[in-house]
Amino acid sequence: MPPVRTNVLALGGLVTAAFSLACALQVAMPRDERDNEPFDLMQTLLGDSRRMFADHFFVKADAYFHSGFYPTIFDNRESFETAHMASDAGVVEEKNKGDEHSFLGQPLDVFDKFSRNFFPSVHTHMDEGGADEGHSHAGHDSGELKEGHFVGDGHDHGHEEVGKGVREILPWLKISASLDPSRVDTYTTTAYWLRSRLSKSDEAEQFLREGLRRNPRNPAILFELARIYREDRKDAARARNLFEAGIASWQKTEPAKKEPNVFLLHQLMSHLAQLEEDANNDLRAIELWEKVKQVAPDPAGPDLHLRDLRDKLAQKSGQQ
């Protein structure tokens, strides 16, 4: 058996060799943009697998949005392909199919039927009160259970207070964003719920700006930021600049993609058109609504709006 000193020296030699090799590889590796980014512990520990975890936590937030009533990988997930919390926030286009209330289907056996007593098996949305609201309505005449979904009377519980339950999705969204900063939906969804239901527009803006630092000039983040300035801060000038920056950024990046995000362009243009209309810039609004018509999934809506706007403009000029 070799003496202890030999073993220690051998171990020291191996550690030195490993360290030297790591340094040599680090120098030899091609430098990319990431070298300029600050040290990220998650990136170091998890590598690219962190994106998978980020997706998991985003879905987890959507499960919280449903108070735990959510399909597992063994259930029919067609009606949950797009996260409801994101589509309800208007930050992504909904592509869900099927009935979201009954993904569990008919019970396969007596065990399956009995087991449904022990986990959430009623469809609710947190912004409508979630499990609390469903429960409180269960004992009232004013609410009823329709196809497994609680439909409340919508006036007796203080809507603003009820919607605040949506705060529970935020921890998972924050973790998701820290794991995958390039996942833009996380920033926009979080910002929407923060400002719309929790009246935290400052926190929403701060979070979006963090997203913008990680994803410079991203049109979706610019759009959500513009909504804060338009809807919460009532600052039309800055909102206009941000919408226009969003459209410009979209036109630079999206057309080259295989599937451009036309839904986002539609959102950007229609909000900007509405802003111009509210500011009585009618000619600019008409010009923008014309563009909205070209990208809208159903041009009939913008078309009708355009006709109303032109009639209004004609009346105005007639009065003058």
Next chain:
Amino acid sequence: MNNILAVSSVVMREMYRRKDFYVLLILTVLITLILGSVNLFNDSNIVRYLKEICLLLIWVSSLVIAITTSARQIPAERESRTIFPLLAKPISRTEVLLGKFLGCWLASGVALVCFYLFFGLISAARESGWPLGSYLQAVTLHWFMLAIVIAIALLGSLVFAAPSSNNTICFVVIAGILLIGRHLHKVAVGMEQPSRGILTVLYFLLPQLGWFDVRERITHNWPPLDAGPFLLALVYALVTASVFLFAASWVFNRKRLQ
């Protein structure tokens, strides 16, 4: 019955002397408090993520306590050879086994009460309501589920050669049942025979531990369970634990002790 109670009291005393429970409780408290101190968008009322993580830690801790405690009972007695003076007394092997079971189950129950008290305190600190009925149901269901787990681990300790292999097998099987047990029939439906038949039989044979897991309901403040399903689940736990205890007793009575 006195014999069973005497053996169980020894098991309980042994558990309080060991440090497993205290370490797990302190870890659960520390992890939960650290996570609770995180600032999330300046909103101090966010609580459900904390409840979920705390409940997960409680479940993991309780399984560790229940499995490791019950898996070492009989092998430890055999190894230290204290089983022989014990069996020389007017006590049957079945009574020894039932005493061990009762001791482990009661000790796990006391541990659960401590864990759930902490959970209740954390919830009360952040939430306005304190759904005592739901919490009592959760702790009762959890405790009855542990009866099945302890019975399985005791049977394993008589079948497998070493406590370590028994621990590992019990953890894998019980975690597997908890994670995918209730979905096995759904998976079986999409398969061809004979896999379909085998999986379906397995689904009906395995203990339905998922019935005792009401964490989702507690986390999201769903109302308490109706009395019917709740009581039926408890009866199911007692029957299933009895089946495993009967099997363990049968093996123990036929086992040659050396």
